[in-house]
Amino acid sequence: MRVLDRIEQVRKELDGAEPAGLRGPNAVVGSVPTMGALHEGHLSLIRRAAAECDVTLVTVFVNPLQFGPSEDFSRYPRDLDADVAAAESAGADLVFAPTVEEMYPGEEPIVRVEVGGELGSAFEGASRPGHFDGVATVVAKLFAITGPCRAYFGEKDWQQLLVVRRLASDLSFPVEVVGCPTVREADGLALSSRNRYLSAQERAAATVLYRALTSAADPDDVRRTVAAEPGVFLDYAGLLEGRLVVAAWVGATRLIDNLALAVA
Ligand code: AMP
Numbered sequence: 001m002r003v004l005d006r007i008e009q010v011r012k013e014l015d016g017a018e019p020a021g022l023r024g025p026n027a028v029v030g031s032v033p034t035m036g037a038l039h040e041g042h043l044s045l046i047r048r049a050a051a052e053c054d055v056t057l058v059t060v061f062v063n064p065l066q067f068g069p070s071e072d073f074s075r076y077p078r079d080l081d082a083d084v085a086a087a088e089s090a091g092a093d094l095v096f097a098p099t100v101e102e103m104y105p106g107e108e109p110i111v112r113v114e115v116g117g118e119l120g121s122a123f124e125g126a127s128r129p130g131h132f133d134g135v136a137t138v139v140a141k142l143f144a145i146t147g148p149c150r151a152y153f154g155e156k157d158w159q160q161l162l163v164v165r166r167l168a169s170d171l172s173f174p175v176e177v178v179g180c181p182t183v184r185e186a187d188g189l190a191l192s193s194r195n196r197y198l199s200a201q202e203r204a205a206a207t208v209l210y211r212a213l214t215s216a217a218d219p220d221d222v223r224r225t226v227a228a229e230p231g232v233f234l235d236y237a238g239l240l241e242g243r244l245v246v247a248a249w250v251g252a253t254r255l256i257d258n259l260a261l262a263v264a
Pocket of ligand 1: 191
């Protein structure tokens with residue numbers, strides 16, 4: 001497995017001068033974009049890409065464009081050595097871990113992708129202004145760097161998955177977006193790099209999200225259950241494309257989750 005930090009290296013590895021590049025004449029490239037701090041949720045995406053594709057590229061990049069000014073960009077967990085080892089064990093062929101300067105040389109980009117409509121402005125879009133524009137911009141760059149590929153995204157970030165699907169279709173990227181099921185702890189808490197911010201007490205309280213989603217018939221049920229949990233503060237609960245979506249603060253940590261609405 002190779003670790004790359006330059007955009008040109010990725011292009012060269014996939015398409016370069018070697019007989020026909022890693023992509024080969026008909027090879028399928030699998031792309032797994034992440035912000036690192038890899039856990040079993042990420043690894044499930046990498047394993048699936050490795051099983052379904054000829055070449056698997058894992059990107060590790062904490063994208064400043066998708067963080068708000070008061071969010072956790074600077075303290076977001078970073079451990080590239082551990083990520084490289086985990087990605088390799090899950091079957092990755094390439095890890096692309098660019099610096100911010102490599103992705104956004106000199107300054108922030110003045111040309112960005114804007115996510116409009118309800119999808120861009122509801123729920124996460126309302127709570128985190130600019131977040132999806134930042135996500136769509138970096139994912140568009142990754143699609144442009146990788147070229148034709150299958151790109152694996154988690155259902156854990158349901159609204160993001162819908163945004164990325166629209167990004168691919170609205171801007172005609174030659175990319176097949178593949179949604180993958182949410183990986184959970186035994187007690188239902190969705191795996192997240194941010195779970196490591198939780199104290200033991202907060203970790204116990206955080207299970208309320210999954211409990212609320214599994215027992216709810218509508219967003220009001222989710223709201224009531226979450227609101228009743230001490231130390232947990234609801235941001236929103238709603239319905240998005242057949243799924244109950246929820247966001248809440250557990251202490252200083254903001255968690256999101258979603259589940260298909262059970263049809264009674
Ligand atoms: P992140 O590093 O948080 O940007 O996540 C990178 C990718 O992994 C995204 O497509 C996420 O939806 C996905 N992901 C994160 N957590 C999980 C999980 N618990 N189960 C499945 N996929 C996940």
